Amino acid sequence: MARTMAPVDEQLEVLMSGVDYGDPLLKQQMERELRERLEEDRPLRVYLGVDPTASSLTLGHCVPLRKLRQFQQFGHHCIFLIGDYTALVGDPSDKNKLRPMLTPEQIKANEATYFEQAARILDPEKTEVRHNSEWLSQLRLPDIIQLMAKFTVAEMLRRENFRLRWEAGDPVYLHEFLYALMQGYDAYALACDVQVGGTEQLFNLMAGRKIQEDAGQRPHVPVTLPILVGLDGKERMSKSKGNHIGVDDPPEIQFGKVMSIPDEVIEHYFTLGTNLHPAEVQAIMAAMRSGERSPMETKKLLARTIVTEFWGEEAAKRAQEHFERTVQRKEVPEDIPEYRVREGELLLDVVVASGSAPSKREARRLFEQRAVTVDGLVVEPTTPARPGTVVQVGKRRWVRLV
Numbered sequence: 001m002a003r004t005m006a007p008v009d010e011q012l013e014v015l016m017s018g019v020d021y022g023d024p025l026l027k028q029q030m031e032r033e034l035r036e037r038l039e040e041d042r043p044l045r046v047y048l049g050v051d052p053t054a055s056s057l058t059l060g061h062c063v064p065l066r067k068l069r070q071f072q073q074f075g076h077h078c079i080f081l082i083g084d085y086t087a088l089v090g091d092p093s094d095k096n097k098l099r100p101m102l103t104p105e106q107i108k109a110n111e112a113t114y115f116e117q118a119a120r121i122l123d124p125e126k127t128e129v130r131h132n133s134e135w136l137s138q139l140r141l142p143d144i145i146q147l148m149a150k151f152t153v154a155e156m157l158r159r160e161n162f163r164l165r166w167e168a169g170d171p172v173y174l175h176e177f178l179y180a181l182m183q184g185y186d187a188y189a190l191a192c193d194v195q196v197g198g199t200e201q202l203f204n205l206m207a208g209r210k211i212q213e214d215a216g217q218r219p220h221v222p223v224t225l226p227i228l229v230g231l232d233g234k235e236r237m238s239k240s241k242g243n244h245i246g247v248d249d250p251p252e253i254q255f256g257k258v259m260s261i262p263d264e265v266i267e268h269y270f271t272l273g274t275n276l277h278p279a280e281v282q283a284i285m286a287a288m289r290s291g292e293r294s295p296m297e298t299k300k301l302l303a304r305t306i307v308t309e310f311w312g313e314e315a316a317k318r319a320q321e322h323f324e325r326t327v328q329r330k331e332v333p334e335d336i337p338e339y340r341v342r343e344g345e346l347l348l349d350v351v352v353a354s355g356s357a358p359s360k361r362e363a364r365r366l367f368e369q370r371a372v373t374v375d376g377l378v379v380e381p382t383t384p385a386r387p388g389t390v391v392q393v394g395k396r397r398w399v400r401l402v
Contacts, residue, residue, distance in 0.1 A: 030223070051082075058246055059244070059245040187208030251318065252318075336400050
């Protein structure tokens with residue numbers, strides 16, 4: 001009988017692109033298991049769980065979303081799981097300190113915009129949306145004790161983030177151990193074939209395999225992806241670090257931020273931050289390495305690709321023109337916002353009040369970096385604001401004072 005889905009090798013090339021387990025042998029095993037599932041020629045049940053711990057998504061959050069979308073494009077059944085119950089604990093996987101616990105009200109507020117933003121990558125008509133409160137809220141104390149009995153304290157303390165805290169004498173709380181069990185139970189409750197996640201979540205995903213197997217289910221295949229580094233090219237992309245590209249950032253801001261990344265992470269961004277086929281990425285990088293295309297032009301292609309995927313081709317074209325006009329030719333854009341100065345107001349206050357910086361702390365950092373100018377001259381935060389001048393903050397924000 002002829003296959004109804006795409007050839008297995010064609011799917012594997014795309015689905016395993018960018019995937020990392022931190023262990024070559026484990027990668028071989030997981031690729032072998034995924035191949036076995038794909039050879040069954042049926043839509044796999046694939047899920048990605050996201051805890052609504054913030055109100056907006058970054059390009060870094062989109063890395064696993066893009067992988068889920070790739071499964072979706074091959075005809076697999078994709079589930080977007082909102083971790084409204086796991087968010088009450090907070091995933092400690094990427095933290096070397098206790099993650100603050102959110103209230104149900106905070107989680108509800110954050111959740112409101114999560115799928116709306118995720119739907120800019122996923123096909124909302126083909127995505128099943130679930131909440132893990134559907135089953136986790138039904139667990140009784142005996143059920144939780146049974147789950148805990150499957151794992152040892154030694155297993156938990158082998159996790160690097162817990163081990164580092166333990167060795168440093170910092171507290172590790174019992175409720176943090178529950179997170180892996182809760183995420184593992186999600187895999188069982190959804191009877192999934194594949195779970196997409198970050199490499200830092202591998203322990204949680206493997207816990208899910210164990211829970212599934214103990215319950216008589218076939219263990220799912222974890223597909224884990226590395227973190228997307230931030231604009232500095234070093235640390236994890238994070239809103240709190242200010243090194244992020246927001247899904248809701250305007251096209252011009254997105255384009256300018258991409259242009260600020262170091263050349264050495266261009267391929268990393270193409271692989272994890274765009275929907276391009278692996279073969280296309282290889283061809284682009286080969287052209288840059290051979291000198292056929294300069295790093296600047298390659299980065300413009302990257303920025304244009306990312307903006308197009310979120311805002312469309314016309315917006316990407318305007319964003320590139322804006323970058324070339326304002327950054328490369330250093331022209332002041334015509335359509336900059338205006339801010340009405342109040343008597344005695346300082347530039348530090350103006351930068352925050354006009355929305356050019358999210359907080360006074362961030363505004364002070366920009367002044368310290370000499371990134372704030374008035375009519376082209378570097379100024380201090382205590383400089384009085386004067387109507388009739390143009391303030392530039394960083395490379396991408398201007399405001400006309402009136």
